[in-house]
Amino acid sequence: MIEIVAPGLLTTVQDRGRPGQAAIGVPHSGSVDPALAAHCNRLVGNGDDAAVLETVGGLRLRALEAVVVATDLEPVARSLRPGDEVVIAVGGRAWHYLAVRGGVDVPPVLGSRSTDTLSGLGPPAPGPGDVLPIGPEPHRLPIGETWPPPGVPDVATVTHGPRADWFASLDELTAPLWTVTDASRVGVRLGGARLDRVVEAELPSEGLVRGAIQVPPDGSPIVMLSDHPTTGGYPVIAVVEPSSLAAVSQRPVGGSVRLRWRPELGPR
């Protein structure tokens, strides 16, 4: 078992989420940076489905028994004795991960242990003093050698969205150096330019995916992340490819990011 001494700005339990239930309005949820979460799981020898702790920072955790943990801040797993603590400060990546060997073993809801901050499904976010159970030892051994985590790309690759033709110029999406002005598990708001529409009609709600870039009437794009709503009424101009979504999702507020079209495409 582990104790959350302090959850910091936001700490939640996450795994690979609840795919396949959007038709009844259930968001996908799951780790904002699934590759980084999987990396930490591998370091402790967990399977990919093990639940981890995802934190913005300020997390202070205490082992109540002997546990093996790994975070995105160190290239190797660490053994903790009862009473040992781990601290993850705010800084660097926007979202940090801590994996415990055996996984965080809270009861799953609709097939997942992820906390969905939009719908409220899943376990409540832990508060100070909360104790989390750990699951049984996995068969795999922890990685014995150092293994640096994936880096955060500077540029996110995008492909055309279903409503790209609603916009005056697709160059307007890739020209600016965008700044992250607001971020949550639901989405990242980008500032620095205004994307103008050529179609003024209202869009009836349509399905969304992670990485979809919605443009509300004010022209500032919003990139959908894990807890995005299942449908939305703002046109999607482009979609960030899953493999480069971390370029946006891991950028802290105030950070900058560029977007570029997938090489074989280019703008219309």
Place this chain on the structure above:
Amino acid sequence: MGPRAFLVDEVGDPAAWAAAFRSFDPPGVVDVVPAARTVLVVTDDERSLGRAKALVPDVDTTAVVRHVGREILVPVDYDGPDLADVAERTGLGIDAVVSAHTAASYRVEFCGFAPGFAYLSGLPDQLHLPRRATPRTRVPAGSVAIADRYSAVYPTASPGGWHLLGRTDMVLFDVERERPATLEPGTTVRFVAS
């Protein structure tokens, strides 16, 4: 919609289209999400995407025939905070508003906004009103509501801009059930004054 998903546009009956597409049991399809006029198909990789797209021309909604799922009767206590306002704005009077709402037969076109929140078509023309100018920060769970051409029941407390006609004690979303949402795309619904 990215390397793993695509949006089928201008679909006359998205709920039926989604049911017909799902019946192909296409490999690698993670989700099929009907909405107001579209269906989103989500796959697990680019190859699955290609194979799923190839099936689109074969979708035949006439075979599904206005896909009818279960029929659900929703008991409603018609005492909502907007009932009088709706009665006045429509010029119908409260009794006529309740009669019109309960006389109609509804169908779940799609879900969105929150788990188990279903957009119900079939609202009589005389009850069509734009959303409230000022949304409420909190609509109680079970609220029965109307806006534009839809009716809906809020499964849990949430912010909301629809006109509240009444409330039901029926559970609309239960994570313990095998089918957690009471109202799924294709389900037909009637409201009954209780």
